[in-house]
Each structure stands twice: as C-alpha cells, then as structure tokens.
Amino acid sequence: MNLEIESIDIRELKKGAKTCVSDHVLTVNLKELEQVLLKGSGCLKSVDIHLVYPGDSVRIVNLMDVVQPRCKVDVQDAHFPGFIGKVQRAGVGRTRSLRGIAVVVANPYTKRHYSALLDMSGKAAELSKYGQMRNVVVVPHMAEDAEDRDFEDVVKIAGLKTAVYLAQAADGHPADEIEHFDLHLPSLPRDNGLPRVACYYQLYTPQHDYKGISDKCFYGTDVRNLLPTIIHPNEVLDGGVTGHQTIRSLDTYTVQNHGVIKELYSRHGRDLTFCGVVIGVANMDPVQRQRKAMMASGLIANVLGADGVMTVKAHGGMPHVDTGLVAEECERLGVKTVYSIQCLVGHGSLAEAAIYGSNLLDAIVVTGAPVEKMKLAFKPERVLGGTPKTKIYHPDPVTQLAGDSTIEVEEFLIAGVHDQTGGARIIVSEY
C-alpha cells in the first residue's frame, strides 16, 4: 500500500470572503464553514468558529479533539472513511495536509468529569505544539432536543469536517513536502539481515466511557469488543483511526502523526524492516484480556513474523496492565519487546511507574509523567468553548475556574503536550 502525503505550510490565517489557500496564506469564510457543518445535522443549532493565534489571550476549554487539516486528493468521498466518507480503506493514494494549523474542537455542553484545555499564551502555550500554531476553533451549539451523548459524536465529526474543508481549500497550491509511506507487507524482504519490527497499538480503553458508550474511533465505529487484528500503518496515518474524546494525550492530530509508526517508517530499510501493526483494545474483563494477549501476540509472532515489537497504549493504569500482558505473551513467543508506559505517580522512584511487574518486561520506555501538575499563571481575556466560570478539573477537591488568574492542571489535560504514541521529546527523571 502506498500513501503520499503532500504537506503545505500555512504561514498566515485570516477570515475572508472566499475560503482558499494562496501563497501559504489560508483564508476562511467562517459563515460558509458554519453552513457546511450544519448541513444534515439535527443535533446542531449553530456553530461558532474562531481563529486564534499564538500569543492571543485566549483559553480554549472543554476540548474534545484536535485535528490536522487533511483531505484525500484523488478519490471522492474518502476523507476520514467511515466517519465522514464512505467506508473504504484509508492509507492509499494522495492526501493533502496543512501544517502549522490545527482544528481545535470544543464541546461546551460536555458533562464529562474532565476535558482538555489549550492556552494560546503563557506556559501551556509554550509547551503545547498547538500553542505554537494558528488554530481554527470550532464550538458547536446543541439543538434543544438533542441527546448529549449523540451530540458528542456530532461535535467530533464537525472537527473532522472542518479539517477536510480547510485542506480542500489548498487545491492547486504547490506542496512544500511530499512524504511517501510505501509498505507492501506480503513482499517484505526476509534475507536482508534487518530485524523485523512491529507495533502493537492499543487503540482504545473503555474505562472512561461517558454513559457507558465507547467513542467511535476506528472507521466510524467503536471498538470496545474488537478482537486484536492486523491493519496497515497507513490506515492509522490517513484517517482510519481518530483520537479519544477529551483527548487524554491522544487527539486525532496525534494519531495522524503516530510517533511509533512514523519512527518505524523512517528506519524501514535502514536498520529494521517495519513488518506491520496489530491493533487491540484494553479489556475490562480479565478473561477477554488474556484472550486478547494470546491472540495479539500470535499475530505479531506467527503472522507478522516479528523479531521485535514496541507497544503503544492509551492513557491510564488498566491500559498499562493490559499492554503488559500483551508484551509478556510476545516475549514468551520469542519476540523481543519494548513496552511504553507513562508514569502515573508524581512521587517516589521510576520503579513505581511500573504498575505491572514482570521479569519478562525488562525494556521499558516512559513517554512522560502526564499527571504532573502545572501551575498556569495566565488569566485569559477570552474563554472559548466555555465561559470564565467553566470549572477546570483538579483531582483534589478544589474549585478552579477557566477565568481564574492561576489554575493548576495535570499536564495530560493540556492538549498537545504529552503524546501516547511516543512522538513527544519528553523523558521522566527522578529529582
């Protein structure tokens, strides 16, 4: 399967009468975009769209997703297949991508216990990759008779539609970079002396499901009962997989730029052979978990023929144990494993970060300590996606509001800082 991503760098963003990209400047007709988003959705009453820039005194709250503007170029109705476009394989042909811009989606009606936020100024903006970009903030408003869980899905789709709309605006604009993601698994060389390396990607965990309903994150469907299976890495990069509602260090933008998958591609043919991706879901039931570990490791060892595997997990402690089981089963089948985890404790030693203990898991990489708390001494002039009185989550029983002059936030709730897929330049040290 061969995917070509043509990237265009956006150096300026403004609103105007005609949506287009000219000379690296993206102009957006906000009213037209709103009409596009309202079409066919009974759940939406209206959509506010804001353009925000690095340095703005803005805090965006109740974040549901962040998306990189991308669209398919050579096939109709194929954008984010299953989510927006017709169900078909993602990851082939040509995709246009805009860099330096993100679609930031907020749900002001959310009843979830916590959501992510993004500041365009101050500490959070410095640390977040999205704080350095010019962003299109999409804030849908719920129709009176809409059900709030259905509305959540509609909000997510609005973000994806916006991403497509913006990327389509660059039709005809020359690309600044063209990347090729060309991997044909059946004909991978076996005698070139390079180790075969796979990625185990835990797509989702259902433990935070609002109203017990899983987020649709795979070709427009939820994956709570997914048995482990093999997919092509391009399907992850090209819109077959999206991020988790409320993000938790895994928004769609992060998935579109999957750290481990891109790193495997960059080394393919050089120091390793990238031999495929197995996806699985964190299971809440122990028997299902064991079955999944057995099946996933079987696919990695006996079907992909991997010599080594790196695991990627969703945020949380149970996902940690879950991928640990998969990693152990891989080791038992002779597949060398590197297990990626997060440090979910702020105190103690790094040894305490390993919630799941096993002598077989001797190669561990820590993508970050996402629950480290950060004081944000930034009082925004404007709050988008909510109001200055919107409560900002803190695990201790304290009350803090979006408009306060100082808030304390766990880092995983600042969009664009931590990255479950291993793409952030962060390491955890003992102090």
Place this chain on the structure above:
Amino acid sequence: MSEKKLRMVHYLNQFFGQIGGEEKADVAFSVKEGPVGPGVLLQKLLGEDGTIMATIICGDNYFAGNLDRASEEALKLVEPFKPDILFAGPAFAAGRYGLNCGEFCKTVGGKLGIPAITGMYQENPGVEIYRKDCYIAQTGDSAAKMAEAVNRMVSIARKVISTETHSKVLAGDQIGKPSEDEYFPRGVLRNEHTEKTAACRGLDMLLAKIKGQPFVSEVVMAKYDSIPPPPPVKDLKSCEVALVSDCGLCPKGNPHGLSGRGNKVWCTYETKDLFPEKGSLPEYEVAHTGYYPKEVLENPYRILPVDIMRELENEGIIGKFHPTYFCTSGNVTPNLVCHDMGEGIAAEIKKRQIGAVILTST
C-alpha cells in the same frame, strides 16, 4: 539570577548562632538582624542577589522538645520579614539539629509557600524524614566542611529562584538534578525536555535488545516482598467481617477530602448512616477518576455489597457484619502510600478484633 534582590531568613541552633554550646541547648527563640555565624559566608556568596534579613536562633532541645510549638513560634518570627526563601543550618551530622532544620524548612517553608534549603550529612536522620519537604544539600560530616556546604546551599538557591528560561524541566522551575546540584533526591518525578522522542528511544532500545547488545531500560521494576497469606478463618459463623474498599465512594461533599488520583487518605463511615436499611439512601459521590462511576452512584451495593453482608449475617453464615466501612480511593497511589494506608487500616481492624476483611475494588 533574578533582578529583584531576594529576602532571606536563616535558622541556626544555639551553637552556630553564637549563643553557646550544649549548655545553652534549652534557650528559646531569639532574632538577630542580618546574618550570623555561617550566615555571614552565606550572605557573601549570595552577594547582590539576596539579603539575609534576619537570623532566627533556637536551642536544639527547646526546638526538639516540642516541634509543633517550635514551628508555630518560628513561623510567627519569620513571617514579618516576608522572605522569598529560607535557609537552615547546615546541620552536618548533628541529629537533633538536622531534625529541627528539616522541621523548620517543612513547616515554615510550607506555610509561607516558599522554598527552604538546608544541608545535612547522608547519615543524619533528618535526611530520610525531610528530603521530600525541602532541599537538603549533601554535606560533609562536620563544620570543617562548612564552606563546601554553604556553597552548595547557595547554588541550589540560585537555581530554585532563577527566572532563567532554559530549564530542562517542563514545568519551567529551575532546579538541577540531585546529582548535579548535590542535594538528596526529593522523591519527585519530573517531566524533562529531551532530544529524542520516546518512539526513537524505544526503537533504539529494541534494536539493541534484538541484537543482544546491552541497553538501559528507563524503568527497572521494583522488587516486592512476598507476604505469606494468613491462615484461613477457622469458623466463619463466629467471625466478624468488615468491608474495605478503594472505590472512593463517600458521602456527597467528600468530607474527608479523598483525592480522585494519588490519594493518601483513608477514613471510616458507619454503615447505618451511609447505607440505612430503612428509608432512602443518602447522596454519594465517587472520588476516583479511574472508572466511570454511573453504576456505582445508582447502586452503591455494586461496589460495597452491604446488602449481601447483612443477609449473610441474618442467615448466620457470618458471625457479624462489622458496622464500619473502611474507605479509601486507590487510583495511581504510590506503593509506599498504599503500604502506609494498609498498615493503618490493618491496625484499626486488629484493634476492633475484626476477624476477616472483604476488600472490594474497581
């Protein structure tokens, strides 16, 4: 360093405060303007960057004799100077002095919300107790190494209050690693900026592992003690059984302040109040962010089978259902904290002569 001239207060014992030796260990607090004894060197090294406004002196026995009273008094004496940073000692190997310096730094620094720096020798008992609460510079075992100790304390101070922006730590506060700045590790895990992404580091490690080459794991698993299980209950019919849970279910308002993540608190509730047999159940909340609590809030017996326990008692299958529910929240709580909470709960269980416990979790 910061442009603003920083205000500092220094705590010393009777000896370094130039009042007297062991015979003066009972003297109460006194305050001197400016630096005294080792404070003079401290001031010299700080130069234009900070001023020691005052030195608080207290006898080792007076302080150690009543830590709470001493900390209260110290706070009252320190507060008017409005310090930005506190120094104490260094105490070297002196045990009482070390403990007092640590307590001073922890309570006064803690109440004022400012950094506090002291210095101790590695075997000083103050190190283990207070290293998490303040910066304890590593020092030699006696005042012969005063210059080195004070130098380290000043160097830590410069980092801690620095407004320079090229910090490696994500949160931006300027502090060097324990090995760089020679202080005892404070048991804190910090995110740092680094050159290579986790994906890159992971694949480097994996390739080394596949090739049989040495690699360094970012985490080396802790070794856990094996705890043999106690013998089974001889006679359930005469046994009193209690419910213990880490689900975080508590009365609405969370009166004991359980934290939804990294919680350190356990508490008890009487089952007759929290789960009355007659009438409607009170309002609950769940202080635990590791699970979606809808089902538990609708039916608390899902996680705390109080109804079943009462049935078992009525049917004579268990001797008695203990009327107190032992409550905590267990979501990414560090092992040592779990250990401490477990010890606390177990001690109470034993005191009440409860014969067995059912632990429920999520």
